[in-house]
Amino acid sequence: MAILTLEKVTKFFGGVRAVEGVSAEINEREITSIIGPNGAGKTTLFNLITGAYKPNEGNIKFGERSLIGLPPHVIYSLGIARTFQNIRLFSSMSVLENVKVGCHAVLKPRVFDLFIPPRFKFIESVMEQRAKAVLDLVGLLPKADFKAIGLPYGERRRLELARALVSDPQIVLLDEPTAGMNEAEARELMQLIIRIKEELKKTVILVEHNMRLVRSLSDRVIVLDHGRKIADGRPEEVLRDPLVVQAYLGKSQKAT
Amino acid sequence: MLGLEIILGQTGLFSLGHAAFYGMGAYTSALVVLKLGFPIWLATIVAILTSGLFGAALGFPVLRLKGDYFAVATLGFGEIFKLILVNWDALTHGPMGLPGIPRPKLFEHVFTRVDYYYLVTFFFMVSLLLVQRIASSFLGRAFQAIRDDEDAAEFMGIDIAKYKIFAFVIGGMFAGLAGSFYAHYITFISPDTFVYQDSATLLAMVFLGGAGTVVGPVVGAILLVLFPEIFRFLVEWRMLVIGALIVLLMVYRPQGVLGGDIKWLGKRRLGG
Numbered sequence: 001m002a003i004l005t006l007e008k009v010t011k012f013f014g015g016v017r018a019v020e021g022v023s024a025e026i027n028e029r030e031i032t033s034i035i036g037p038n039g040a041g042k043t044t045l046f047n048l049i050t051g052a053y054k055p056n057e058g059n060i061k062f063g064e065r066s067l068i069g070l071p072p073h074v075i076y077s078l079g080i081a082r083t084f085q086n087i088r089l090f091s092s093m094s095v096l097e098n099v100k101v102g103c104h105a106v107l108k109p110r111v112f113d114l115f116i117p118p119r120f121k122f123i124e125s126v127m128e129q130r131a132k133a134v135l136d137l138v139g140l141l142p143k144a145d146f147k148a149i150g151l152p153y154g155e156r157r158r159l160e161l162a163r164a165l166v167s168d169p170q171i172v173l174l175d176e177p178t179a180g181m182n183e184a185e186a187r188e189l190m191q192l193i194i195r196i197k198e199e200l201k202k203t204v205i206l207v208e209h210n211m212r213l214v215r216s217l218s219d220r221v222i223v224l225d226h227g228r229k230i231a232d233g234r235p236e237e238v239l240r241d242p243l244v245v246q247a248y249l250g251k252s253q254k255a256t
Numbered sequence: 257m258l259g260l261e262i263i264l265g266q267t268g269l270f271s272l273g274h275a276a277f278y279g280m281g282a283y284t285s286a287l288v289v290l291k292l293g294f295p296i297w298l299a300t301i302v303a304i305l306t307s308g309l310f311g312a313a314l315g316f317p318v319l320r321l322k323g324d325y326f327a328v329a330t331l332g333f334g335e336i337f338k339l340i341l342v343n344w345d346a347l348t349h350g351p352m353g354l355p356g357i358p359r360p361k362l363f364e365h366v367f368t369r370v371d372y373y374y375l376v377t378f379f380f381m382v383s384l385l386l387v388q389r390i391a392s393s394f395l396g397r398a399f400q401a402i403r404d405d406e407d408a409a410e411f412m413g414i415d416i417a418k419y420k421i422f423a424f425v426i427g428g429m430f431a432g433l434a435g436s437f438y439a440h441y442i443t444f445i446s447p448d449t450f451v452y453q454d455s456a457t458l459l460a461m462v463f464l465g466g467a468g469t470v471v472g473p474v475v476g477a478i479l480l481v482l483f484p485e486i487f488r489f490l491v492e493w494r495m496l497v498i499g500a501l502i503v504l505l506m507v508y509r510p511q512g513v514l515g516g517d518i519k520w521l522g523k524r525r526l527g528g
Contacts, residue, residue: 050411076413084411090404093397100394101401105413109394111422123394167413 003028003203004049004080004171009058011044018044020227021058026171031197031204033214033235036224037247042207043085045224046173049205050082051075062171077105081164082173085207087156091149095140095159098148099131102166106130134162138192154185158192165196172196174206178213186210190217215239223247274330276337277428280307281435282445283341286354289440300436307432311424341447354445372441379437383430384474390426399423 002025011019019041026032034042047053049060051072060067067075081102090098107126113119135141138158143151148159157177164172177193178186190213196202208214214221214235221238223231225247231238238244285303288294294302318329390396398419401409410416439445462473 072410073413073415076411082411088405088408090401092404093400097397101397102412104394104398111395114389114393114395127394163412
């Protein structure tokens with residue numbers, strides 16, 4: 001069943017057509033990979049879905065609801081969370097605090113709750129529980145009190161993932177989650193992504209360059225090239241598609 | 257000063273117009289007592305509310321700006337506020353100022369200087385606790401998230417505009433409280449009392465002590481008040497030495513006296 005529907009989504013930056021007429025249906029509880037050469041519009045597509053940009057044309061629907069024109073924090077609170085290609089943590093805060101920030105949209109605390117001790121305690125304790133649960137999932141619970149900036153690279157990526165999961169979103173968008181990771185770290189993260197789908201029953205959309213990972217992880221692959229969708233389907237079919245091989249795999253055989 | 261910690265230290269908004277909030281509190285408090293005959297305690301509350309309201313009013317147009325542009329806009333706001341004080345003769349007596357502001361009374365007992373000292377200390381401690389509470393709560397975390405990475409905060413479900421305005425309102429309210437106390441203590445206020453200079457001094461206090469910590473700005477304030485007194489014997493060289501000291505402090509502890517991680521205060525940053 002489609003949980004996210006893109007209808008002829010188009011975005012121009014000046015004369016550049018970053019995303020052009022992309023239509024797709026993202027199925028619930030599947031892992032969908034978006035691949036394509038650099039500059040194909042993958043991250044732009046993420047930014048359109050999460051509300052950072054407004055498309056020039058087309059519609060994006062979450063269930064039956066259009067997301068067009070909603071600010072990012074509202075889209076987040078509807079249940080679409082993301083991570084970033086270049087990790088963006090709140091660097092001065094602790095690991096636990098970073099994750100707690102993600103709870104705001106769910107609990108919606110009001111300023112006055114600060115002065116109502118039972119409410120205050122309730123909010124803080126729920127945030128604490130939720131944050132600790134996801135940190136446990138990604139294996140960072142022992143480091144909860146560390147400063148986010150002090151974590152090694154791979155753990156920072158996992159912290160970002162935890163922060164995206166804490167609001168219990170329906171869809172998780174992962175922008176190159178294994179970028180900069182070695183094989184072992186990438187495999188570990190792959191296991192984690194599978195658990196997010198299987199145990200937490202989330203829909204996962206990822207942008208990824210690691211072909212081995214895409215092949216073994218994805219239920220479905222969408223290929224973009226120069227802002228257009230050139231293929232869409234099961235990984236084994238799509239990755240054999242001559243158009244895709246020409247546009248993408250042919251040029252970067254080294255990476256596969 | 258504590259109010260500015262919320263705005264600058266926690267949320268990372270660089271406000272150069274904080275003296276205006278302070279002045280707003282002082283004038284509001286003085287005027288409702290003098291013209292409307294409000295009791296002083298009520299006047300203080302009115303002052304807090306007015307300054308907070310003004311924080312919100314200023315927040316809406318200005319908070320869309322980032323960094324330097326934001327600072328310039330708040331600077332402009334401070335100047336506008338001063339010009340209004342100077343030119344709105346009917347209400348503020350212009351540059352002449354407002355004399356004869358009564359001291360507060362409690363059960364027919366007029367506060368002396370010493371009483372006042374205790375009163376201010378009391379309110380200061382309460383404010384300090386409040387700010388500490390805010391800083392370590394969900395609200396503080398939202399502020400800090402905005403400071404660290406505004407865009408990421410927005411993607412993580414933080415309504416940036418709303419929380420920035422909250423920061424301004426809270427900051428304004430604290431300044432309003434301070435202003436009201438000041439007015440009833442000195443018993444005379446004029447537009448010259450609330451100028452850019454004071455905003456700058458407040459900023460210096462926050463930075464010197466350590467922005468982002470709750471106790472830091474207090475230390476900064478103490479230092480900035482103590483330095484001139486300690487070096488009084490240097491007569492005209494005094495300000496030069498103080499300036500040099502501040503420069504040295506900033507070079508060797510750019511995060512402020514209490515900023516960043518300090519081992520002997522425990523692993524957790526104060527108020528983090």
